[in-house]
Amino acid sequence: xxxxxxxxxxxxxxxxxxxxxxxxxxxxxxxxxxxxxxxxxxxxxxxxxxxxxxxxxxxxxxxxxxxxxxxxxxxxxxxxxxxxxxxxxxxxxxxxxxxxxxxxxxxxxxxxxxxxxxxxxxxxxxxxxxxxxxxxxxxxxxxxxxxxxxxxxxxxxxxxxxxxxxxxxxxxxxxxxxxxxxxxxxxxxxxxxxxxxxxxxxxxxxxxxxxxxxxxxxxxxxxxxxxxxxxxxxxxxxxxxxxxxxxxxxxxxxxxxxxxxxxxxxxxxxxxxxxxxxxxxxxxxxxxxxxxxxxxxxxxxxxxx
Amino acid sequence: xxxxxxxxxxxxxxxxxxxxxxxxxxxxxxxxxxxxxxxxxxxxxxxxxxxxxxxxxxxxxxxxxxxxxxxxxxxxxxxxxxxxxxxxxxxxxxxxxxxxxxxxxxxxxxxxxxxxxxxxxxxxxxxxxxxxxxxx
Numbered sequence: 322x323x324x325x326x327x328x329x330x331x332x333x334x335x336x337x338x339x340x341x342x343x344x345x346x347x348x349x350x351x352x353x354x355x356x357x358x359x360x361x362x363x364x365x366x367x368x369x370x371x372x373x374x375x376x377x378x379x380x381x382x383x384x385x386x387x388x389x390x391x392x393x394x395x396x397x398x399x400x401x402x403x404x405x406x407x408x409x410x411x412x413x414x415x416x417x418x419x420x421x422x423x424x425x426x427x428x429x430x431x432x433x434x435x436x437x438x439x440x441x442x443x444x445x446x447x448x449x450x451x452x453x454x455x456x457x458x459x460x461x462x463x464x465x466x467x468x469x470x471x472x473x474x475x476x477x478x479x480x481x482x483x484x485x486x487x488x489x490x491x492x493x494x495x496x497x498x499x500x501x502x503x504x505x506x507x508x509x510x511x512x513x514x515x516x517x518x519x520x521x522x523x524x525x526x527x528x529x530x531x532x533x534x535x536x537x538x539x540x541x542x543x544x545x546x547x548x549x550x551x552x553x554x555x556x557x558x559x560x561x562x563x564x565x566x567x568x569x570x571x572x573x574x575x576x577x578x579x580x581x582x583x584x585x586x587x588x589x590x591x592x593x594x595x596x597x598x599x600x601x602x603x604x605x606x607x608x609x610x611x612x613x614x615x616x617x618x619x620x621x622x623x624x625x626x
Numbered sequence: 627x628x629x630x631x632x633x634x635x636x637x638x639x640x641x642x643x644x645x646x647x648x649x650x651x652x653x654x655x656x657x658x659x660x661x662x663x664x665x666x667x668x669x670x671x672x673x674x675x676x677x678x679x680x681x682x683x684x685x686x687x688x689x690x691x692x693x694x695x696x697x698x699x700x701x702x703x704x705x706x707x708x709x710x711x712x713x714x715x716x717x718x719x720x721x722x723x724x725x726x727x728x729x730x731x732x733x734x735x736x737x738x739x740x741x742x743x744x745x746x747x748x749x750x751x752x753x754x755x756x757x758x759x760x761x762x
């Protein structure tokens with residue numbers, strides 16, 4: 322039995338396989354509509370989410386499977402003080418696979434230690450969010466055609482942005498990738514991520530506080546939201562939340578084939594005027610999420626079309 | 627300064643200078659009812675200065691604690707005033723319930739009866755198994 326807690330649990334070859342299956346699902350959805358018949362996915366969301374939970378549920382339903390679960394901690398036994406390990410030990414008796422989001426970092430690892438079925442980490446605090454990374458990789462594959470020789474800019478909250486950490490880890494395994502890290506000093510990429518995935522691998526990178534200074538170099542601009550829920554101090558959140566806003570004016574400086582990605586939801590960091598720009602890939606990105614999650618569920622359940 | 631030798635017990639030698647009290651507390655030596663000598667800042671040919679702890683009884687303790695606090699320490703088991711066993715302590719690969727994660731977002735802050743586990747990285751740093759925050 323295998324779980325997915327961190328994107329690096331998957332080899333580059335396994336990611337290639339998942340992308341190939343996702344592409345086949347996009348091309349031939351009818352071939353997969355009963356792939357997970359009589360299987361059940363439990364979505365245990367201890368923290369609110371719209372996109373990720375619905376994407377998982379939609380993925381399982383499109384595979385002909387069933388879904389059950391809860392969408393916030395207050396409607397689960399954790400509100401009564403039940404531990405993650407107990408919740409998972411019980412739920413793994415009701416489901417064949419579990420997708421779990423939890424505000425505490427490392428909660429999915431604890432779950433995997435007590436579960437009899439595969440656990441998919443659907444986000445654990447500011448730590449990892451591997452299925453968002455798979456979504457991002459499928460998007461890059463479709464939009465750019467390759468993962469190699471790309472200059473990828475990450476902008477906004479690089480400190481608590483789990484999607485940023487996971488995508489840097491995943492992209493650092495491909496040849497010719499360069500990173501541009503754009504953030505205020507308070508939200509810089511954690512040193513251990515920078516050391517492990519960038520510096521130790523000898524990958525070229527630069528850091529900047531100003532988006533306009535570097536936007537022209539980028540093949541991909543990955544925007545992130547400054548997340549209120551990651552701050553213990555409301556004042557600090559308010560001070561930093563408007564640091565970067567991508568506008569149509571700033572897009573004038575970007576390459577004609579640059580794409581803008583965002584894990585969504587956005588607050589105000591991308592002006593709605595950018596939405597009509599063909600380089601704005603974030604809504605297409607959200608759609609890819611369902612297909613790659615279908616491929617992942619099939620892989621972890623060991624089923625084929 | 628003279629500290630009597632012990633007849634039966636344990637001597638933790640070559641402790642990094644200044645670390646003996648931390649080790650004394652982490653090993654829970656304050657709870658013993660036998661004599662314990664903490665000798666600090668002793669001249670050492672190997673390291674210049676070192677600390678020593680002498681425990682006047684044979685006790686069991688977690689060697690990983692010693693490895694974490696002072697990886698170059700040695701443990702001598704004394705019987706009838708003779709060293710009958712000498713152990714060199716290495717930096718342990720895993721620390722279980724020795725230190726706690728300081729990250730307020732870590733699952734160990736809320737999950738009941740969870741083991742606090744730190745794993746040594748290739749760079750020799752200890753990181754929480756669950757959230758990967760560096761040990762402080």
